[in-house]
Amino acid sequence: MNLQQLKVFVLTVQLKKLYLVAQQLEITQPTVTFHLNKLQEELGIALFHTKSYHVIKLxxxxxxxYHYASQIHSLSSEAEATMDVYRGTAAGxxxxxxxxxPATYLLPPLLKQLKASNPRLTVMLDVRPAxxxxxxxxxxELDIGIxxxxxxxxxELVSKPLLKDDLVLIFPPDHALASAGELQPGDLAEHPFVSHEPGSISRQLIDRWADSNDVKFQISLEVSGTEALxxxxxxxLGYGMIAEAAVQEEQLEGKLCTRAxxxxxxxxxxxxxxxxxxLITPALQMFWKxxxxxxxxxxK
Structure with a gap:
C-alpha cells in the first residue's frame, strides 16, 4: 500500500467516476483500475461491491x-504544499x-487584512453549517473553522471563543413594538413572527426560549436564509429574531430596528x-492571532 494507491482510492470515492480520477491525476483510466485492484489485493479484502467500478459503492x-485513507491523503497533500512553500514554489x-x-458579516475585513500582508497567499472560504x-x-480538510x-x-479540536453571538429582535421602523415600553415575552405572541427554518441552531434556541417563557408564536413565514428573513x-411580514452581527448595517441605515x-x-x-x-502554518498562526x-x- 502506497500514497498513490490511497490517493486514487480517495478520489474514486469522492468523484465516483474513474475517468474523472484519471483526468485529475493525469494518468490513464486503466492505471486507476490497476491501483484500485492492487490496493484491495494487498489489503486482502474487497473495498467496493463490484469489480467493474461502473457503480462506486463501498x-x-x-x-x-476511507475514514483513515482520506485523512492520510489530506495530510499528505498538506505536507507537499508546505514543502512547496519552503522551496519557494508556492505562496501557500x-x-x-x-x-x-461570520462569513458574511465578520470575516471579509479580516481576510482583506490577511491578504494585504500576504498577497501571494490563496484563501479558500467554505461556507457551511457548523x-x-x-x-x-x-x-x-480545513485549517480553521469560524x-x-x-x-x-x-x-480532537482546539476552540477559542471570539464573540458573543446573541440574537436580537428586529422590526421595521414603524412596527408597534419598535418603540413600545419595556417588553415582556407575552407581548411578542400578539404579533406575526418571521421564523428561522426548523432544525437550525437559531430556531432551536428560539424554541427553547419560547417554551421556557410560555410564548406561542404567530408564525407568518419560515425562511432558511438570514437575508431572506x-x-x-x-x-x-412580521418581526424576527436574528444574530446581532447580521443586522448592524440595516440598523445604521435606519431600515430595521433592534431590541433585546x-x-x-x-x-x-x-x-x-x-x-x-x-500543522500550524505561518498563515494559520497569523490569522489565529x-x-x-x-x-x-x-x-470585554
Whole structure:
C-alpha cells in the first residue's frame, strides 16, 4: 500500500467516476483500475461491491478504510504544499470554513487584512453549517473553522471563543413594538413572527426560549436564509429574531430596528476552531492571532 494507491482510492470515492480520477491525476483510466485492484489485493479484502467500478459503492470495510485513507491523503497533500512553500514554489493556501453569519458579516475585513500582508497567499472560504465545518476539520480538510455554536466540546479540536453571538429582535421602523415600553415575552405572541427554518441552531434556541417563557408564536413565514428573513421583516411580514452581527448595517441605515429579547439567556458564541494535531502554518498562526486581537475588545 502506497500514497498513490490511497490517493486514487480517495478520489474514486469522492468523484465516483474513474475517468474523472484519471483526468485529475493525469494518468490513464486503466492505471486507476490497476491501483484500485492492487490496493484491495494487498489489503486482502474487497473495498467496493463490484469489480467493474461502473457503480462506486463501498463495502463496510471500504467505508472504514476511507475514514483513515482520506485523512492520510489530506495530510499528505498538506505536507507537499508546505514543502512547496519552503522551496519557494508556492505562496501557500489557507482553507477556512465558516458558518453564514461570520462569513458574511465578520470575516471579509479580516481576510482583506490577511491578504494585504500576504498577497501571494490563496484563501479558500467554505461556507457551511457548523456540523459540516467541524467534520471537515476532523478530516484535516480545513485549517480553521469560524462557527456560530452553543459550545465546541471535542477532544480532537482546539476552540477559542471570539464573540458573543446573541440574537436580537428586529422590526421595521414603524412596527408597534419598535418603540413600545419595556417588553415582556407575552407581548411578542400578539404579533406575526418571521421564523428561522426548523432544525437550525437559531430556531432551536428560539424554541427553547419560547417554551421556557410560555410564548406561542404567530408564525407568518419560515425562511432558511438570514437575508431572506431580514427582507421579510423589512416588508412588514412580521418581526424576527436574528444574530446581532447580521443586522448592524440595516440598523445604521435606519431600515430595521433592534431590541433585546426579554428574558433571553445568551447561549451561543462565535468560535475559532482548529484540529489539535494539524500543522500550524505561518498563515494559520497569523490569522489565529488576528482573530483574537480583532475581537478582544468586543468580548470585554
Amino acid at each position: 463495502t463496510e470495510a471500504g467505508q472504514a478504510f 493556501v489557507l482553507a477556512v470554513g465558516s458558518t453564514h453569519t 456540523p459540516f465545518i467541524l467534520d471537515k476539520l476532523k478530516r484535516y 462557527i456560530s455554536n452553543t459550545r465546541v466540546d471535542d477532544p 431580514k427582507a421579510a421583516v423589512k416588508h412588514g 429579547i426579554p428574558k433571553w439567556v445568551p447561549e451561543r458564541q462565535i468560535y475559532a476552531v482548529r484540529h489539535r494535531n494539524k 488576528s482573530l483574537a486581537e480583532a475581537f478582544s475588545e468586543q468580548r
